[in-house]
Amino acid sequence: MKRVNVILAGGASRRFGEPKAFAKWKGGMFYEQAKKAFGCGETVMISRPEHIKRFLANKERHVFADVPQFRGMGPLAGIYTAMKQTEGETYTVISCDTPLVTRKTMAALEMKLTGNVDAVIPICENRAQPLLAVYHKRVQEVLFDQLAQNKLKMADTLKHLSVCYVQAEDIGAGPEEFVNINTRDDYARLLALIESSHQD
Template structure:
């Protein structure tokens, strides 16, 4: 089974005020923290206006959303990764989760079984569908939903075979699943100066 790492970095970041992928924390950009958690090699799905910036930073596999689904959110990003690459199992990670650890992502991969369409962690009672794994066989369902402009990830999860994993089962801590959406969230990161994201 061929595995592909995918970094979603196409959000408009309206609440934050600037592209979150390139925001620096502890000397590295958010997307670099996320990429490290994936294990270095990753396909990046982003907005057209950010492609050059990623490439200038040395990234070679950067794609914008596939036509005709440009700008249609995370589901479009996942679909684009399926379309642009030749894989079976895809680890998906949003770029605004700089505290996620490599060990956590590796443990999620270990939870995949032959009949699993997706593995989704749950932390603090909340599902984390953008820190997850998906099998490419769901691509026709994704295409159908995007064509009908049904963009909620929950609608997708209702239609596929999902293995939900409590964070405690994989020794993940709640802080890892913190999304940085606002400046207040960013200031909270200062509480985690010694947090080891890359172990």
């Protein structure tokens, strides 16, 4: 099955103060760390229109804004856009603001997408994580219907899918992998944590 990697980088980043996709991280940027968690394969960026040139300047080839019909309607629109704009069978999705997610975790989720499973969603500390997940192309119609009805919550959409939920600990994924960096304070704490771990 052809896999398409999808980085969701379309948020407004108001609390962070700058586009989170381009935040500095380990000599690169947040979104580049997400690409490493995919391993190989074609990677698609879903971004805001005003940031597309910056991705292209950084030699990214597949960068799209949300389709006009659903522009600015959140991650559901981002995943739908990726499916609409590319030819794939499975779509591995990572939000750009989770820089600690690993290739091992994403590979384990990809292995679970079998048979009639529409989506593989990890659960960490009793919370589903639909923005670090794997989806089959056949969910595109469901996504369209939800967006057309302005039902934008991922949790509501998942109720219409055949979902394989995976406990993070069962695939060896640590809770830090699912932490979103939303504010500058979150970012500062993350940098301090990494610096501390290097000193230990």
